[in-house]
Amino acid sequence: MNQKNVSIVILAAGKGSRMKSTTPKVLHSICGKPMLYHIVKEAKKISDDVTIVIAYQKERVKETMESLFANLNYIEQDAENFPGTGGALKSYIPKHDEVLVLNGDMPLVTAKSMERFFACKSDIVMSVFDLENPDGYGRVVIENGEVCYIVEQKDASEKELMVSTVNAGVYAFKKEILLTYVPRLSNDNAQKEYYLTDIIKLAKADGHSISALLVDEEHFKGVNSKKDLAEAEEIMCKRIRDYWMQQGVKMELPATIYIDSDVLFEGECTVEQGCKIVGTSIIKNSHIKAHSVVESSEVIDSDIGPLAHIRPSSKLEKTHIGNFVEVKKSSLYGVKAGHLSYLGDAEIDEGTNIGAGTITCNYDGINKYKTKIGKNVFIGSDSQLIAPVTIEDDVMVAAGTTVPSGTIKSGVLAISRAKLRTIEGFFNKFFEKAKKKS
Numbered sequence: 001m002n003q004k005n006v007s008i009v010i011l012a013a014g015k016g017s018r019m020k021s022t023t024p025k026v027l028h029s030i031c032g033k034p035m036l037y038h039i040v041k042e043a044k045k046i047s048d049d050v051t052i053v054i055a056y057q058k059e060r061v062k063e064t065m066e067s068l069f070a071n072l073n074y075i076e077q078d079a080e081n082f083p084g085t086g087g088a089l090k091s092y093i094p095k096h097d098e099v100l101v102l103n104g105d106m107p108l109v110t111a112k113s114m115e116r117f118f119a120c121k122s123d124i125v126m127s128v129f130d131l132e133n134p135d136g137y138g139r140v141v142i143e144n145g146e147v148c149y150i151v152e153q154k155d156a157s158e159k160e161l162m163v164s165t166v167n168a169g170v171y172a173f174k175k176e177i178l179l180t181y182v183p184r185l186s187n188d189n190a191q192k193e194y195y196l197t198d199i200i201k202l203a204k205a206d207g208h209s210i211s212a213l214l215v216d217e218e219h220f221k222g223v224n225s226k227k228d229l230a231e232a233e234e235i236m237c238k239r240i241r242d243y244w245m246q247q248g249v250k251m252e253l254p255a256t257i258y259i260d261s262d263v264l265f266e267g268e269c270t271v272e273q274g275c276k277i278v279g280t281s282i283i284k285n286s287h288i289k290a291h292s293v294v295e296s297s298e299v300i301d302s303d304i305g306p307l308a309h310i311r312p313s314s315k316l317e318k319t320h321i322g323n324f325v326e327v328k329k330s331s332l333y334g335v336k337a338g339h340l341s342y343l344g345d346a347e348i349d350e351g352t353n354i355g356a357g358t359i360t361c362n363y364d365g366i367n368k369y370k371t372k373i374g375k376n377v378f379i380g381s382d383s384q385l386i387a388p389v390t391i392e393d394d395v396m397v398a399a400g401t402t403v404p405s406g407t408i409k410s411g412v413l414a415i416s417r418a419k420l421r422t423i424e425g426f427f428n429k430f431f432e433k434a435k436k437k438s
């Protein structure tokens, strides 16, 4: 996609009260990234002049976006004196002659869907969709095929509320139109806000050409509540899954699988039902079995799960991880850990078997310590490895052993086990006594 001579401005200054949250609306995340991230990522594909309008929690929004992108412009809205989507553009001066205005709460918009706006040559191109339930959106009043005006839900008459054609909230303006009409907007409405949507009737009265582009909710859905957020995430997540399936990833019951936008797959992979793969995970030639969670980790030539939890900064290569195994910040190469273990802050080498119920005791309540296990080590079931601890190559640790901090030298058997006592006749004596009592 080529960069075009267009400016894009994204309105992100509002509080988003309907989200009922202390987080600014545009920072609520979808598939692991703030809504605003998804929009900017697409906007940057077609424009070298992307501006974000901020006001509510402006430092937080700006810091978040600066950590994700370079070369963004920010302008601050005087939201106290000029609230509303029109007020947001009061001090905006675009670099190019054609300007696309986007709302910061429409995370599903793509570069391709933005480009359509520049194909129409009207002075204003606005976006509409037809909805069975238009609740919350501004209604677009069209007469004889021409857009007349947009009325916000809170200002609409009974008759206007019946209109099912709504304003999707994206507009392409000629720069001159914005510079002429934004200063003329008034706040004479139910919310006492400067509505950007009023530009339509002002420009129309002066004879400017306005066209309406029919768009779909799948790309232009606005997020105003947590319910909308969940619905938008479902659409985004499906998009991500479809993409990876097209790239050759096999998915079982894909609708139950959650994958973040930054996850990468390589080679031939299978993901079974109910898995969650998030953050900056990389999955290569691996099989992730049902209901496993992988967070910001690398999984290479391995199989994980069912019901395994791979926590951030882990690297698993040629490794088998079975059910109820939790791995955190550990690197495992050529390892088998089949059942019920916690492996944290560990480095484990080739040919090593981790028995069921093994626990790396990596935390003493204040600090975290490392566990190093060499090659061809056999850790018996129900062992505790008290970090910092090193187990050299070719060691056997007997089942039920507590390995204290220090080093276990190569070639040994490590065993710590209380001696077993048996008491003759105990069973019958115990239950006979108990029976007499009752």
Ligand code: UD1
Residues within 6 Å of the ligand: 011, 012, 013, 014, 015, 025, 026, 053, 077, 079, 082, 083, 084, 085, 086, 087, 088, 103, 104, 105, 136, 137, 138, 139, 150, 152, 166, 167, 168, 169, 194, 195, 196, 197, 221, 222, 223, 224
């Ligand atoms: C807006 C449109 C409505 C349309 C809908 C589509 C107006 C007046 N209404 O309504 O016709 O159907 O979008 O989704 O434009 N914002 C600011 N500064 C503000 C207020 C809002 O930057 O003072 C930003 C918000 O952060 C948000 C975007 O503008 O990202 C839209 O604001 P919102 O309050 O959600 O507008 P809607 O009521 O949905």
Ligand code: CA
Residues within 6 Å of the ligand: 103, 105, 222, 223, 224
């Ligand atoms: Ca909205």
